[in-house]
Amino acid sequence: MAGLFGFLHRFWQISSPPTPQQPKTANALKFGILGAANIAPMALIKPAKLHPEVVVQAVAARDKKKATAYAKKHGIPQVLDSYEDMLNDPTIDAIFIPLPNGLHYEWALKALAKGKHVILEKPSVSNATEAELLFRSPILQGPKAPVLLEAFHYRFHPAWLHFVSLLDQANIAHANVHMPIPKLLFGDDDIRFRYELAGGAMMDLTYTMSILRGVFGSEPEECTGCEVVPMPPPNELCDGSFSGTWTFPNSATAEMHGSLRASVADLLWKEGIYVAVTHKPEVIVPGEYKEVVRTRKVTLHNFVQPALWHRIDLEEETVVRRTDGSGEVLSKTNTKTHKKVYTFQDAGISGHDSKPYWVTYSHQLDAFVDRVRGREGTGAWVDAEDSINQMRMIDMAYEKSSLPVRPTSKFRLTEGGAA
Ligand SMILES: NC(=O)C1=CN([C@@H]2O[C@H](COP(=O)(O)OP(=O)(O)OC[C@H]3O[C@@H](n4cnc5c(N)ncnc54)[C@H](OP(=O)(O)O)[C@@H]3O)[C@@H](O)[C@H]2O)C=CC1
Numbered sequence: 080m081a082g083l084f085g086f087l088h089r090f091w092q093i094s095s096p097p098t099p100q101q102p103k104t105a106n107a108l109k110f111g112i113l114g115a116a117n118i119a120p121m122a123l124i125k126p127a128k129l130h131p132e133v134v135v136q137a138v139a140a141r142d143k144k145k146a147t148a149y150a151k152k153h154g155i156p157q158v159l160d161s162y163e164d165m166l167n168d169p170t171i172d173a174i175f176i177p178l179p180n181g182l183h184y185e186w187a188l189k190a191l192a193k194g195k196h197v198i199l200e201k202p203s204v205s206n207a208t209e210a211e212l213l214f215r216s217p218i219l220q221g222p223k224a225p226v227l228l229e230a231f232h233y234r235f236h237p238a239w240l241h242f243v244s245l246l247d248q249a250n251i252a253h254a255n256v257h258m259p260i261p262k263l264l265f266g267d268d269d270i271r272f273r274y275e276l277a278g279g280a281m282m283d284l285t286y287t288m289s290i291l292r293g294v295f296g297s298e299p300e301e302c303t304g305c306e307v308v309p310m311p312p313p314n315e316l317c318d319g320s321f322s323g324t325w326t327f328p329n330s331a332t333a334e335m336h337g338s339l340r341a342s343v344a345d346l347l348w349k350e351g352i353y354v355a356v357t358h359k360p361e362v363i364v365p366g367e368y369k370e371v372v373r374t375r376k377v378t379l380h381n382f383v384q385p386a387l388w389h390r391i392d393l394e395e396e397t398v399v400r401r402t403d404g405s406g407e408v409l410s411k412t413n414t415k416t417h418k419k420v421y422t423f424q425d426a427g428i429s430g431h432d433s434k435p436y437w438v439t440y441s442h443q444l445d446a447f448v449d450r451v452r453g454r455e456g457t458g459a460w461v462d463a464e465d466s467i468n469q470m471r472m473i474d475m476a477y478e479k480s481s482l483p484v485r486p487t488s489k490f491r492l493t494e495g496g497a498a
């Protein structure tokens with residue numbers, strides 16, 4: 080009952096955060112949005128309203144009427160005629176790119192070439208080739224280079240930071256990640272299922288692979304299997320669901336299961352969204368005749384929207400067993416505890432303020448502003464090599480599956496940086 084009350088309270092505060100908000104600073108970062116995208120209100124517009132150093136100044140859409148209606152609805156003061164006009168506007172400091180995946184590479188590169196800082200929606204680009212071209216671009220080198228961030232918002236939330244601190248990364252035996260998203264959210268013609276726009280469930284649910292990389296703190300050695308359920312024609316080059324297996328360093332294994340064609344029951348009552356990490360058994364009390372061995376399992380439920388609700392389960396099995404070679408178990412104890420970490424204070428991270436109703440995107444925006452301003456921040460970040468490795472992992476999964484790696488954009492910047 081207390082849990083339900085907490086959820087409703089957080090939901091209410093997230094939807095209508097407490098007022099008054101802090102006034103905007105004189106040099107607040109002015110953001111422009113490319114596309115009247117569904118995700119922008121949640122990922123940027125609302126978090127920006129709570130951030131004193133951010134203003135969402137402008138939006139541009141392929142159809143100006145659509146952009147005007149969107150601007151009116153979301154209180155955005157300026158509407159520009161085209162994406163190009165947005166990049167050419169000298170008053171815009173930063174660009175949010177929530178376009179279909181297949182357009183990320185081109186528009187991120189164009190925005191960076193104009194000196195804009197960029198928050199780029201996930202997955203950053205279409206494949207590892209594009210990732211290397213973008214994230215290793217000379218535009219990003221040097222002390223005055225613009226900031227580029229792949230929007231892996233979950234990485235910035237205290238629940239994730241605390242969860243990772245509970246893992247003994249070198250001693251993980253197995254990790255298991257699940258992400259079932261109900262079919263009713265996206266029609267068969269959604270951008271998520273358009274191959275030419277770099278669609279596919281493994282692209283959209285890139286979180287599953289990012290989570291595994293984050294859990295191990297290392298890169299996968301091999302994708303040992305990848306089964307996909309393709310979408311019906313004409314979108315049969317896109318996966319609607321997938322299951323894959325991996326090996327990681329230190330003889331660890333992992334599995335991932337994701338679907339954009341799941342049921343509401345799959346999300347809410349069956350497996351749900353979670354990552355479960357089982358450690359290798361560890362001798363905690365050695366002895367000549369018997370020893371005490373502990374096996375720890377740590378699970379984070381709802382890694383994607385932890386501000387709404389999440390739970391970290393800590394399970395320990397402690398076994399006393401003979402060391403005479405028989406392995407006979409003399410006693411066994413199981414304990415299970417739960418944690419919730421809505422703020423940095425809950426995580427025991429000092430020096431950083433946060434509110435229980437700050438969503439992942441609020442934390443992400445705060446970290447982005449810190450980076451642009453040259454401030455240290457919490458240390459949570461997604462750097463260039465991280466984003467490149469992420470796309471490599473996705474490519475490995477497609478290569479192992481019956482579907483092709485997503486297509487590479489033909490766009491290249493010219494010498495002077497112009498398109
Ligand atoms: N961080 C998160 O939690 C989430 C991230 N995402 C990511 O954000 C991105 C956008 O997702 P979402 O907001 O759901 O997408 P939308 O379906 O809302 O599309 C986004 C925009 O893409 C533009 N667009 C440009 N070219 C095309 C084209 N050829 N066909 C269709 N649309 C086009 C449209 O812009 P215009 O208005 O100019 O017509 C549209 O507004 C994806 O990369 C997705 O992975 C999505 C959901 C959650």
Ligand SMILES: O=C1OC[C@@H](O)[C@H](O)[C@H]1O
Binds near residue numbers: 260283284
């Ligand atoms: O980023 C996302 O997170 C949640 C999913 O439902 C969605 O498809 C995806 O784009």
